[in-house]
Amino acid sequence: xxxxxxxxxxxxxxxxxxxxxxxxxxxxxxxxxxxxxxxxxxxxxxxxxxxxxxxxxxxxxxxxxxxxxxxxxxxxxxxxxxxxxxxxxxxxxxxxxxxxxxxxxxxxxxxxxxxxxxxxxxxxxxxxxxxxxxxxxxxxxxxxxxxxxxxxxxxxxxxxxxxxxxxxxxxxxxxxxxxxxxxxxxxxxxxxxxxxxxxxxxxxxxxxxxxxxxxxxxxxxxxxxxxxxxxxxxxxxxxxxxxxxxxxxxxxxxxxxxxxxxxxxxxxxxxxxxxxxxxxxxxxxxxxxxxxxxxxxxxxxxxxxxxxxxxxxxxxxxxxxxxxxxxxxxxxxxxxxxxxxxxxxxxxxxxxxxxxxxxxxxxxxxxxxxxxxxxxxxxxxxxxxxxxxxxxxxxxxxxxxxxxxxxxxxxxxxxxxxxxxxxxxxxxxxxxxxxxxxxxxxxxxxxxxxxxxxxxxxxxxxx
Numbered sequence: 001x002x003x004x005x006x007x008x009x010x011x012x013x014x015x016x017x018x019x020x021x022x023x024x025x026x027x028x029x030x031x032x033x034x035x036x037x038x039x040x041x042x043x044x045x046x047x048x049x050x051x052x053x054x055x056x057x058x059x060x061x062x063x064x065x066x067x068x069x070x071x072x073x074x075x076x077x078x079x080x081x082x083x084x085x086x087x088x089x090x091x092x093x094x095x096x097x098x099x100x101x102x103x104x105x106x107x108x109x110x111x112x113x114x115x116x117x118x119x120x121x122x123x124x125x126x127x128x129x130x131x132x133x134x135x136x137x138x139x140x141x142x143x144x145x146x147x148x149x150x151x152x153x154x155x156x157x158x159x160x161x162x163x164x165x166x167x168x169x170x171x172x173x174x175x176x177x178x179x180x181x182x183x184x185x186x187x188x189x190x191x192x193x194x195x196x197x198x199x200x201x202x203x204x205x206x207x208x209x210x211x212x213x214x215x216x217x218x219x220x221x222x223x224x225x226x227x228x229x230x231x232x233x234x235x236x237x238x239x240x241x242x243x244x245x246x247x248x249x250x251x252x253x254x255x256x257x258x259x260x261x262x263x264x265x266x267x268x269x270x271x272x273x274x275x276x277x278x279x280x281x282x283x284x285x286x287x288x289x290x291x292x293x294x295x296x297x298x299x300x301x302x303x304x305x306x307x308x309x310x311x312x313x314x315x316x317x318x319x320x321x322x323x324x325x326x327x328x329x330x331x332x333x334x335x336x337x338x339x340x341x342x343x344x345x346x347x348x349x350x351x352x353x354x355x356x357x358x359x360x361x362x363x364x365x366x367x368x369x370x371x372x373x374x375x376x377x378x379x380x381x382x383x384x385x386x387x388x389x390x391x392x393x394x395x396x397x398x399x400x401x402x403x404x405x406x407x408x409x410x411x412x413x414x415x416x417x418x419x420x421x422x423x424x425x426x427x428x429x430x431x432x433x434x435x436x437x438x439x440x441x442x443x444x445x446x447x448x449x450x451x452x453x454x455x456x457x458x459x460x461x462x463x
Contacts, residue, residue: 028253029194032184035118035258036199041265043122044203045073045272047102047130050123052079054097055090062086068292068314073269074210078312088153091146095131099167102127106174113181115253119261125175132168133228135160143221172236179240193237204229291317303353303404304329304424307342329424339410339420343390346406346424355394355404356446362393362403362434365441369393397450401429 052069056079060066064083071077083090106124109117138145139160147160179185184192204226211222293315306313310331318326350357361367373388392406407423429435432454439451 029191030198031253031255031258033195033198035115035253035261036195037202038258038262038265039119039122040126040199040203041073041269042119042261043126044130045071045268046119046123047098047127048077050098050101050127051094051131052077052081054101055079055094056081058090058093058097059083062089064090068294070294070312071272073272074207075215088150088155091150091153092155094146095135095167096163098127099131099170103170103174106178110178110181115182115257118182119265121178125171125178128167128171128174129232130171132164132166132171133225133232135164136168137221137224137228139164141221141224172232172239175236176239179236185240189237189241192240193234196233196237200233201230293317300329301327301426303349303355304426305349306331307345307422310422326425326427328426330422332421339388339390339408342408342420342422343406346392346408346422350394350404350406353396354398355396358393358395358438359445360438360442362395362429362438365434365438395429395435395446397435397447397454401432401435401454403427403429 048071049069052071056066056069059081062083063085065081067079067081069077069079081090102124106121109121113121134145135147137143138147139151139157142148147164150160151157179192184195208219208222208226211219215222294313296313296315297317299317300315304327306329313329313331316326316328316330318328347357359369359371361369369391373390375388388410390406390408394404394406396402396404403426405423405425405427407425409421409423435446436451436454439446439448
């Protein structure tokens with residue numbers, strides 16, 4: 001027999017269940033899925049930025065170089081940050097640092113959660129799931145990401161696997177907890193899965209489609225990430241039924257909030273995809289002004305041209321005192337078995353633009369420049385690394401003196417080169433005396449008429 005209090009409780013439960021069934025209709029499922037999609041766009045890109053920022057901060061604190069950050073919504077994100085002395089710290093900081101910060105953010109904000117905060121609160125689970133799957137897939141696939149490099153630097157593989165698994169488990173738990181907070185724990189599995197598919201898998205489909213169109217040589221790796229995301233969605237949707245709140249709150253949405261969140265989320269994605277010139281750094285250091293671009297600026301000299309298969313290009317314009325400009329182009333590429341091809345490409349480009357290759361150092365005319373690869377070896381975190389370097393100097397005397405420095409580096413573990421890095425610098429040469437000294441020590445190399453012009457110009461400028 002039920003007393004009056006029991007009857008009231010049953011009536012209340014029936015009312016809640018009725019409301020929840022009403023809320024879980026197809027229209028609400030689509031509406032909540034679209035809200036989750038826009039929120040996921042913001043959360044995913046924020047997690048990406050937090051990961052790269054953690055790399056950069058660690059590099060700075062480790063005494064290395066904290067460079068620019070590039071975020072791509074459908075492909076690799078990266079930062080030009082490194083530390084030769086503490087590479088393990090910098091490599092591990094991306095996943096470890098961003099996971100700890102995002103988890104703390106989730107713990108703090110979930111206490112005062114409101115639907116409008118969903119994009120920010122979602123950063124926690126997304127960051128943890130992303131970092132965990134990234135380390136595990138990278139280790140399994142051997143894709144030379146952070147996890148593989150940590151193992152190469154001496155970190156035990158078991159440590160990398162355990163940390164990646166811990167991030168993944170915490171991410172799953174926090175995602176399921178968030179579902180319950182949103183009031184999605186007591187709805188049917190079908191509706192819960194539908195919301196997650198609309199909100200999460202839609203973005204994953206866009207990502208894998210982008211890879212198929214623009215990055216097909218890595219499509220298999222990205223397909224693995226896509227499959228792992230699909231499995232995680234199924235796990236989270238299934239676990240949602242086992243974590244229900246006694247007092248289930250209703251997660252009500254309206255089209256105005258959906259439109260606002262989606263507008264912001266899709267807008268950020270579109271902005272990051274736009275091929276516009278973007279100045280990443282503008283730094284004033286004493287007498288130096290450094291500007292770093294991720295797309296080629298209009299003022300960049302034509303002689304500095306990247307190799308056709310180049311990746312991660314960086315364009316730097318440095319203004320020295322007395323308005324002396326230094327233009328620098330750096331990039332890397334994957335065809336490590338043929339680094340000689342980039343030298344042929346650079347040689348052809350420099351020659352076509354009227355530059356002459358020097359056999360001796362311009363600043364030290366008695367020092368002969370090596371005309372072959374110079375091998376260097378070093379030990380980093382108990383691992384033996386081999387590097388071969390090819391350096392060149394090129395000069396052009398008209399209309400003004402300019403010098404191009406070529407630096408091609410191949411690096412990798414002993415006996416195997418894995419990365420090729422190219423650095424090209426062109427400088428407005430303001431020291432004619434060095435050029436004249438070079439011509440006198442190596443007669444017949446530089447144009448005699450131009451040397452005479454330099455002598456006249458130098459004499460006219462003397463006080």
